[in-house]
Amino acid sequence: xxxxxxxxxxxxxxxxxxxxxxxxxxxxxxxxxxxxxxxxxxxxxxxxxxxxxxxxxxxxxxxxxxxxxxxxxxxxxxxxxxxxxxxxxxxxxxxxxxxxxxxxxxxxxxxxxxxxxxxxxxxxxxxxxxxxxxxxxxxxxxxxxxxxxxxxxxxxxxxxxxxxxxxxxxxxxxxxxxxxxxxxxxxxxxxxxxxxxxxxxxxxxxxxxxxxxxxxxxxxxxxxxxxxxxxxxxxxxxxxxxxxxxxxxxxxxxxxxxxxxxxxxxxxxxxxxxxxxxxxxxxxxxxxxxxxxxxxxxxxxxxxxxxxxxxxxxxxxxxxxxxxxxxxxxxxxxxxxxxxxxxxxxxxxxxxxxxxxxxxxxxxxxxxxxxxxxxxxxxxxxxxxxxxxxxxxxxxxxxxxxxxxxxxxxxxxxxxxxxxxxxxxxxxxxxxxxxxxxxxxxxxxxxxxxxxxxxxxxxxxxxxxxxxxxxxxxxxxxxxxxxxxxxxxxxxxxxxxxxxxxxxxxxxxxxxxxxxxxxxxxxxxxxxxxxxxxxxxxxxxxxxxxxxxxxxxxxxxxxxxxxxxxxxxxxxxxxxxxxxxxxxxxxxxxxxxxxxxxxxxxxxxxxxxxxxxxxxxxxxxxxxxxxxxxxxxxxxxxxxxxxxxxxxxxxxxxxxxxxxxxxxxxxxxxxxxxxxxxxxxxxxxxxxxxxxxxxxxxxxxxxxxxxxxxxxxxxxxxxxxxxxxxxxxxxxxxxxxxxxxxxxxxxxxxxxxxxxxxxx
Amino acid sequence: xxxxxxxxxxxxxxxxxxxxxxxxxxxxxxxxxxxxxxxxxxxxxxxxxxxxxxxxxxxxxxxxxxxxxxxxxxxxxxxxxxxxxxxxxxxxxxxxxxxxxxxxxxxxxxxxxxxxxxxxxxxxxxxxxxxxxxxxxxxxxxxxxxxxxxxxxxxxxxxxxxxx
Ligand code: FES
Ligand code: FES
Numbered sequence: 001x002x003x004x005x006x007x008x009x010x011x012x013x014x015x016x017x018x019x020x021x022x023x024x025x026x027x028x029x030x031x032x033x034x035x036x037x038x039x040x041x042x043x044x045x046x047x048x049x050x051x052x053x054x055x056x057x058x059x060x061x062x063x064x065x066x067x068x069x070x071x072x073x074x075x076x077x078x079x080x081x082x083x084x085x086x087x088x089x090x091x092x093x094x095x096x097x098x099x100x101x102x103x104x105x106x107x108x109x110x111x112x113x114x115x116x117x118x119x120x121x122x123x124x125x126x127x128x129x130x131x132x133x134x135x136x137x138x139x140x141x142x143x144x145x146x147x148x149x150x151x152x153x154x155x156x157x158x159x160x161x162x163x164x165x166x167x168x169x170x171x172x173x174x175x176x177x178x179x180x181x182x183x184x185x186x187x188x189x190x191x192x193x194x195x196x197x198x199x200x201x202x203x204x205x206x207x208x209x210x211x212x213x214x215x216x217x218x219x220x221x222x223x224x225x226x227x228x229x230x231x232x233x234x235x236x237x238x239x240x241x242x243x244x245x246x247x248x249x250x251x252x253x254x255x256x257x258x259x260x261x262x263x264x265x266x267x268x269x270x271x272x273x274x275x276x277x278x279x280x281x282x283x284x285x286x287x288x289x290x291x292x293x294x295x296x297x298x299x300x301x302x303x304x305x306x307x308x309x310x311x312x313x314x315x316x317x318x319x320x321x322x323x324x325x326x327x328x329x330x331x332x333x334x335x336x337x338x339x340x341x342x343x344x345x346x347x348x349x350x351x352x353x354x355x356x357x358x359x360x361x362x363x364x365x366x367x368x369x370x371x372x373x374x375x376x377x378x379x380x381x382x383x384x385x386x387x388x389x390x391x392x393x394x395x396x397x398x399x400x401x402x403x404x405x406x407x408x409x410x411x412x413x414x415x416x417x418x419x420x421x422x423x424x425x426x427x428x429x430x431x432x433x434x435x436x437x438x439x440x441x442x443x444x445x446x447x448x449x450x451x452x453x454x455x456x457x458x459x460x461x462x463x464x465x466x467x468x469x470x471x472x473x474x475x476x477x478x479x480x481x482x483x484x485x486x487x488x489x490x491x492x493x494x495x496x497x498x499x500x501x502x503x504x505x506x507x508x509x510x511x512x513x514x515x516x517x518x519x520x521x522x523x524x525x526x527x528x529x530x531x532x533x534x535x536x537x538x539x540x541x542x543x544x545x546x547x548x549x550x551x552x553x554x555x556x557x558x559x560x561x562x563x564x565x566x567x568x569x570x571x572x573x574x575x576x577x578x579x580x581x582x583x584x585x586x587x588x589x590x591x592x593x594x595x596x597x598x599x600x601x602x603x604x605x606x607x608x609x610x611x612x613x614x615x616x617x618x619x620x621x622x623x624x625x626x627x628x629x630x631x632x633x634x635x636x637x638x639x640x641x642x643x644x645x646x647x648x649x650x651x652x653x654x655x656x657x658x659x660x661x662x663x664x665x666x667x668x669x670x671x672x673x674x675x676x677x678x679x680x681x682x683x684x685x686x687x688x689x690x691x692x693x694x695x696x697x698x699x700x701x702x703x704x705x706x707x708x709x710x711x712x713x714x715x716x717x718x719x720x721x722x723x724x725x726x727x728x729x730x731x732x733x734x735x736x737x738x739x740x741x742x743x744x745x746x747x748x749x750x751x752x753x754x755x756x757x758x759x760x
Numbered sequence: 761x762x763x764x765x766x767x768x769x770x771x772x773x774x775x776x777x778x779x780x781x782x783x784x785x786x787x788x789x790x791x792x793x794x795x796x797x798x799x800x801x802x803x804x805x806x807x808x809x810x811x812x813x814x815x816x817x818x819x820x821x822x823x824x825x826x827x828x829x830x831x832x833x834x835x836x837x838x839x840x841x842x843x844x845x846x847x848x849x850x851x852x853x854x855x856x857x858x859x860x861x862x863x864x865x866x867x868x869x870x871x872x873x874x875x876x877x878x879x880x881x882x883x884x885x886x887x888x889x890x891x892x893x894x895x896x897x898x899x900x901x902x903x904x905x906x907x908x909x910x911x912x913x914x915x916x917x918x919x920x921x922x923x924x
Contacts, residue, residue, distance in 0.1 A: 020794030653897030
C-alpha cells in the first residue's frame, strides 16, 4: 500500500521536541566566533527631517565597537523590488535625511555584546525636525502631505480597468458599504534575525530567518554591489513567516555590510517591539463595495474599489490589491464585476504579504456584499449564495474579471458545511433565543471562498534527488519550510517512488550553495511546485536505475520493475532474482543517480471551501465568543492529511484572530499603539474553540499530484465567516455591518448606535 | 556574582551580571538554546522552564534569583528510555509546526498536568493562555495535552458529503 495519503507523523519533530530547533540566534558556528552584536537605532518620529545625528557619546560607551549612520554606509537606496510600484519611492537602508515611519532604522551600533549595544543605542542623539505625518490612506491619497518628494505623489500604483456608470442599471436593489480590512501583524514567534561572516575567500556566509533563501541572497548581493555567488545564504530552522519573511530585510543587508566593514562577524536579533513596528504588516486595505440585483436573490453586478495602504516604502503589500482584483468575483457567477485599485504610501511600516495576501481581502469583501444584499432583500444568506454560485459543471470557468478557475464544486462545499453545522437547528436556536429576548445573542456566519495558488507568476521550483552508494537518498529542495513539514512530505514522495525507507531519506533545504536555484515557501506553492519537482526528479532517477538494473539482470529495462515494498529491482514476474539500490548505485558510479528538475505549473490552482462560524454576543458588553467553527477546505489530493489539518487549523486561527481581535493601530501622528505582545491582541488558546473539519477532495488536473495549496485556505475562509456571524447576531437589532476586529467596544458601539437611532 | 544551580540534573556554577535574565543565562552561559525568547513583555511563554518543579517564564526571573534552585529545560525532558509522554503526544498529534513555541509549550503543558491530571478541554486552553503559538491554532496542542493525560480523542476530521 502506498504511503501517500496517509497520516505520517513528522520525522523532524524529535529534534524540535528534545533540544529545540536551530533558529538563527541558536546557530553556534565557528565562523561566528567572536561576533559583534548589531543594535539598530530607530526613528521615534513618523515623519521628520533629520538635522543631525550625534554619535559621540554612544561611540565612547563601554563595549561599543562602532556607531554607523547612512552616510558611513554609502549604499544606494533601494527602489521597490516590484516594477509595478512607483520606482521613485526609494528606501534608504539607514535613514537618509528624512524618516518616514516610527521604527525606521537610523543608525547602527556594533558592540561586544547585546546589552552594551542596547545601552549605547540610547546615547545616539538624533535631532528631528518634525514634518506633518499622514497615517490614513484616505488622507494620503489627497497628496496634501507627500512622503517621497521625488515621486511628487503618494500614489504607488494605480490600476484602472474602466468604470461603467450604468453598472447597476436595472437592478431592483443596490447596496453599498465601506469596509476596512484592517492592518494586522504576521507576528511569527521567531522575530527577524541574521548573522554574517566573511571568509578569507571573500565570500559572505549569511544566516537569515527567511522564507526565500535564494531571493534573500540575491537581494544582499545586489544591494552591496557584489558578484553573483559571493553570498552563501543559509536559512536554518525558521520560526514562522506567514508571508512577512519572504525575502530579507533592510537590516539584513546592513548587517552583512557591517561584518565586512568591521572585518569581524556580526549577529543581529531584533526585539519583539522592533518586530511589531518594523517587519512588514499585512492587509491594510479600504474597500468600497456595491452590489446590485433582483429581489429573487440574483446578483447582477458587483463593484469593488480598493485603496491599499503600502506604508512608507512600497513593497509586496502594494501590489496585493491586484490579487484581490483577480479573485474579486469569488465563487459567484456574477455577470458584471468591476474592480479598480490604488495603492498609496503613508507614514507607517511598509505592508507585505500576510497569509492569504490579497485573496482574503477579496473573499472578505465579496462575502460582506452577499450578506448585505441578503439582508436587504430579506433572504437567508445561505440561499442567496447558493443561487449565485458558479455551477459545478461549468469548469474550467472564467469569471467576469477574466480569471479562469481549474475546477470547483462550491455547492458541494456549501452543502457539506451547512450539514456538518446543523444549519437549520442553528437558525431555530437563534430564533428561539431572539424570541425569549435573552441578552446573549447567537450569530451564524457563512463564507464560501475560492483562492489562487501557484500560478505562472509563482515561478517554478527546483527539486533534486540523489541515490547514494549506500542505498539512501538525499533530496535537495528549493522550498524553504518553516513549519510545513517538507522533510516528511518530500521523504514520503521519494519513498513511495523509490521504495527507499523514510528514515533513509535526507531532505536538504535552505542552503544556497547546495541549492543555488530555488524560490521558497510562500503563497501555498510548496507541494504543488516543489513537491512535484521532487516527484518528477525521483521518477527520472527511477528510470535511470531501471536501465542499470536491466543491465545487471540482463533484461530489457522495460521489463524491470521496482518492488516499492522491498526496494528491489527484478524482472516482471520473477521476483526471486533481484538487485538492490546499493547494487544499482554501484553500477551507476559516483553521481550516476542524481537528477535535477524544475517544475513550473502551466496554470494556477484554485483551492476552495466553505466555512460556518457560530458566535455568541453579549448584548450588554459587546463581548463576542466564537463557539463553533466548521470548515470545508478542498486542497485537491492530500499527501499527508495530518499536515494538511495542521495547515487548516493554523490558518483558521489567524483568520479568526483578524475577525475578532487583532489590529495594528497608529495614532493620528503615526505613533504605533500596538507595538508589543502586551498591546497587540495576539490570539491565545482561550479565545478559540476546537475546529470542526470536514473532508472534501477535488483533485486538480493542473499537476500530476492533483494537489492544490492549503497554507492559506483556513485564513481566507474563516475571517469573513466570523465577521458575518457577529453581524448576524445583531441583525435583529438592525445592525448591518461591523468592521473588524469585532472587539467588545466596537460591537457595543454598533449596538448602541442602532439603539440611538443612528445607523451602524 | 556567582550563581549555582542544578540544571537538568547537573550542577552549574557561573559568574553572572546582576541584570542577566535567567533565559539569557540558560541560552548563553549554559548553551541550552532549546529555550527561546519570543517577546519583550512576558507575554509569549516561549521561554518557559521548570524552576523547582514549577513552570515559570524564564524572561521574568533574574539568573541571580535562581541561585540554589533546580531548573529543568526542554533538553532535560527526554530520558534514555525515549521521549517524555508529553513530547511523544506532541509528535503524534502534530502539536508543533515551526517549533519555536514548542519547548515552552511542552514545559507549560507538563506542569499543567502536574496540577490537573485529567483536565477538560477548557482547562487546557486556560492553562496554556500564557503560551502563544502562531502556527497550530492551538487545536493539536490541546489534543496533545488531552492525549498525554490519557483521554480519548474525537476523530480529527468528519467525512464530508451529503448525509455525513
Ligand atoms: S520571552 Fe518570556 S514570555 Fe516571551
Ligand atoms: S509551532 Fe510555530 S509558534 Fe507554535
